[in-house]
Amino acid sequence: MTFLESINSPSQLRDLDDAECEVLAKEIRDYLVTTVAGTGGHLGPNLGVVELTLGLHRIFESPHDTILFDVGHQTYVHKLLTGRMDDFSSLRQRDGLSGYPSRAESEHDVIENSHASASLSWADGIAKAHQLKGESDRHVVAVIGDGALTGGMAWEALNTIAADKSTPPRKLIIVVNDNGRSYAPTVGGFAEHLDELRITSGYEKLLSWGKSTLQQSGAPGRAAYSAIHGVKRGLKDMVSAEQAGMFDELGIKYLGPVDGHDLPTVEKAFQRAKQYDGGPVIVHMITQKGQGYDPALNDDADQFHSVGVIDPRTGKSTPSKQTSWTSVFGQEVVQLAQSRDDIVAVTAAMLLPVGLAKFAEAYPERVFDVGIAEQHAVASAAGLSYGGLHPIVCLYATFLNRAFDQLLMDVALHGQGVTFVLDRAGITGPDGASHHGIWDMAMLRIVPGLKLAAPRDGARLTEELAEAVAIEDAPTVIRFPRGSVGADIPAVRRLDDGVDVLREVPTGAAKDVLIVSVGPFAGRAQEVAEDLAEQGIASTIIDPRWVLPVPGSVIDMAIEHSLVAVIEDGVKIGGIGSQIRSDLRAADSRIGVLELGAPDEFLPQGTRDEILEYAGLDVATMVSEIVHILPAEVRNRAQQGSRRAV
Numbered sequence: 001m002t003f004l005e006s007i008n009s010p011s012q013l014r015d016l017d018d019a020e021c022e023v024l025a026k027e028i029r030d031y032l033v034t035t036v037a038g039t040g041g042h043l044g045p046n047l048g049v050v051e052l053t054l055g056l057h058r059i060f061e062s063p064h065d066t067i068l069f070d071v072g073h074q075t076y077v078h079k080l081l082t083g084r085m086d087d088f089s090s091l092r093q094r095d096g097l098s099g100y101p102s103r104a105e106s107e108h109d110v111i112e113n114s115h116a117s118a119s120l121s122w123a124d125g126i127a128k129a130h131q132l133k134g135e136s137d138r139h140v141v142a143v144i145g146d147g148a149l150t151g152g153m154a155w156e157a158l159n160t161i162a163a164d165k166s167t168p169p170r171k172l173i174i175v176v177n178d179n180g181r182s183y184a185p186t187v188g189g190f191a192e193h194l195d196e197l198r199i200t201s202g203y204e205k206l207l208s209w210g211k212s213t214l215q216q217s218g219a220p221g222r223a224a225y226s227a228i229h230g231v232k233r234g235l236k237d238m239v240s241a242e243q244a245g246m247f248d249e250l251g252i253k254y255l256g257p258v259d260g261h262d263l264p265t266v267e268k269a270f271q272r273a274k275q276y277d278g279g280p281v282i283v284h285m286i287t288q289k290g291q292g293y294d295p296a297l298n299d300d301a302d303q304f305h306s307v308g309v310i311d312p313r314t315g316k317s318t319p320s321k322q323t324s325w326t327s328v329f330g331q332e333v334v335q336l337a338q339s340r341d342d343i344v345a346v347t348a349a350m351l352l353p354v355g356l357a358k359f360a361e362a363y364p365e366r367v368f369d370v371g372i373a374e375q376h377a378v379a380s381a382a383g384l385s386y387g388g389l390h391p392i393v394c395l396y397a398t399f400l401n402r403a404f405d406q407l408l409m410d411v412a413l414h415g416q417g418v419t420f421v422l423d424r425a426g427i428t429g430p431d432g433a434s435h436h437g438i439w440d441m442a443m444l445r446i447v448p449g450l451k452l453a454a455p456r457d458g459a460r461l462t463e464e465l466a467e468a469v470a471i472e473d474a475p476t477v478i479r480f481p482r483g484s485v486g487a488d489i490p491a492v493r494r495l496d497d498g499v500d501v502l503r504e505v506p507t508g509a510a511k512d513v514l515i516v517s518v519g520p521f522a523g524r525a526q527e528v529a530e531d532l533a534e535q536g537i538a539s540t541i542i543d544p545r546w547v548l549p550v551p552g553s554v555i556d557m558a559i560e561h562s563l564v565a566v567i568e569d570g571v572k573i574g575g576i577g578s579q580i581r582s583d584l585r586a587a588d589s590r591i592g593v594l595e596l597g598a599p600d601e602f603l604p605q606g607t608r609d610e611i612l613e614y615a616g617l618d619v620a621t622m623v624s625e626i627v628h629i630l631p632a633e634v635r636n637r638a639q640q641g642s643r644r645a646v
């Protein structure tokens with residue numbers, strides 16, 4: 001039996017000596033590569049936190065001490081050390097182990113939200129609760145990456161944490177997991193500050209530079225050199241104030257930089273942080289994303305931030321032959337930028353995942369990566385627009401939640417022409433509840449002047465993106481799902497206001513159901529219509545293309561039918577179906593509206609199709625829902641028609 005197989009609880013880790021821990025760290029890395037190669041997941045981030053997580057669980061006593069992880073994609077090691085090795089092969093699968101902390105899985109897990117930069121706020125709150133409840137012997141330890149530290153929430157929390165003047169002070173420890181990367185190298189002034197302290201291959205250069213220059217530059221220089229050199233001796237010298245930079249300016253004790261792959265040093269640092277009783281402590285860990293696995297270390301793009309199924313020996317994956325929505329966007333946005341030099345792109349630390357690689361290559365001066373800072377991304381886009389440019393803000397739909405106020409009050413209130421491209425909109429799949437992009441349409445319905453398009457295929461994405469960037473006096477939104485785009489679905493005809501008719505009721509037949517297909521559901525809508533036709537129920541299918549505001553022809557056509565069924569890849573409460581219902585009532589129509597969308601709950605993980613079925617958005621369920629809600633006379637006529645046909 002390996003050490004790893006023998007670990008069922010973190011308390012067992014404290015019985016291991018350094019040599020055994022070294023073997024365990026190797027076992028963990030080998031196990032991560034082998035299993036994640038088969039399941040897909042965040043291999044790089046987790047290979048980077050093996051010693052950090054081992055040290056955490058050897059020095060602190062979870063769950064008495066609370067250990068928090070920011071984003072939570074780097075918690076596979078934490079899960080292996082807290083008794084979940086047996087379930088690991090089900091990682092990120094339906095009813096399997098979550099790829100993020102999960103309270104249902106373990107008492108050691110706290111934050112399930114995968115939206116970055118929130119962990120320090122959680123830590124601040126938990127530490128205050130411990131203090132007020134007289135549980136002052138409990139530590140709160142938050143692990144936050146250098147990328148997540150570029151998020152504004154983290155600095156809001158640091159501002160409060162630093163102001164703790166209570167006695168005794170709250171026991172709050174912040175572990176900065178500094179691997180120099182979000183996906184790509186972390187950007188921004190703060191990242192550069194960390195750079196100065198980071199131990200990477202440049203450490204020795206830094207040391208020799210320190211020897212030659214710092215030692216000749218008086219007391220601060222000598223102190224800086226001894227601090228840098230001190231790390232080599234495993235933190236024998238506390239880093240003095242000048243070297244701790246902005247953290248110390250904030251009044252937070254700084255310990256570091258620490259070699260995050262040298263377990264004894266890691267443990268020494270955590271021990272010192274644990275014993276420090278003068279207030280909050282920051283432990284600055286220097287790690288490598290992908291540590292110990294060359295294919296990840298050598299991956300310039302993102303050091304295997306997130307991989308699909310790969311060959312564990314080579315790190316190679318089987319390239320997909322399918323075209324993704326993201327790649328269609330990535331191609332089209334470059335075309336648009338060629339013809340309009342006012343078009344610029346904005347990303348929040350996700351340049352490659354949102355498809356801006358080609359744009360950045362062609363127009364490096366016209367792409368802005370602001371770090372994991374969606375609120376700043378959107379408000380700065382308002383500025384870009386005011387300054388005469390047309391920004392395209394590229395986000396995953398779920399992360400737009402973070403910047404709703406900036407979209408409403410900085411962009412829409414001022415009528416700024418900003419285009420938002422929301423990738424991973426709708427049900428995504430393996431990343432679980434906080435990653436499904438299902439709230440954008442309901443959230444954006446209430447933004448005055450906003451125009452939102454949901455393309456049904458690549459051709460419409462191209463068309464609607466061009467239409468969006470032509471609008472200069474309001475926010476425009478294009479949203480599309482994760483994954484492959486499928487074949488184009490041509491329209492039978494296009495109405496004057498841009499609505500596409502995909503299927504007509506045969507001349508003379510009763511118009512039983514109007515199916516309003518939003519975005520990528522056109523294919524499913526056609527299957528639904530076929531199944532209804534087999535039951536003698538005639539339906540029209542339309543794709544509005546621009547779904548907010550609801551085009552007038554949708555209401556006009558709805559009134560001609562007996563039921564309107566709206567199929568949308570977003571929450572049904574407050575979604576497009578709700579808007580159509582509201583517009584129909586405003587037009588004095590009492591026609592029934594069936595909203596077919598995501599239920600009012602947090603959705604589980606799984607493949608996109610599994611979760612669509614879970615949400616009742618599979619063809620069979622939608623057909624039965626429509627038949628069930630049809631007016632009785634329509635249902636009876638259809639049944640009689642079917643009996644005659646038999």
Ligand SMILES: Cc1ncc(C[n+]2csc(CCOP(=O)(O)OP(=O)(O)O)c2C)c(N)n1
Nearest residue numbers: 045114115116145146147148181182349399
């Ligand atoms: C608000 C928000 N925006 C974007 C993301 C997407 N995202 C997931 S992990 C990640 C990079 C995190 O970098 P870092 O905090 O340094 O952690 P590392 O992966 O380096 O361990 C990003 C941008 C997110 N989870 N939350």
Ligand SMILES: CC(=O)[C@@H](O)[C@H](O)COP(=O)(O)O
Nearest residue numbers: 071073114306353424431482
């Ligand atoms: C953790 C995180 O927010 C992202 O890395 C997320 O896993 C993105 O998933 P996809 O890019 O695979 O949709």
Ligand SMILES: [Mg+2]
Nearest residue numbers: 145146147181
């Ligand atoms: Mg990082």
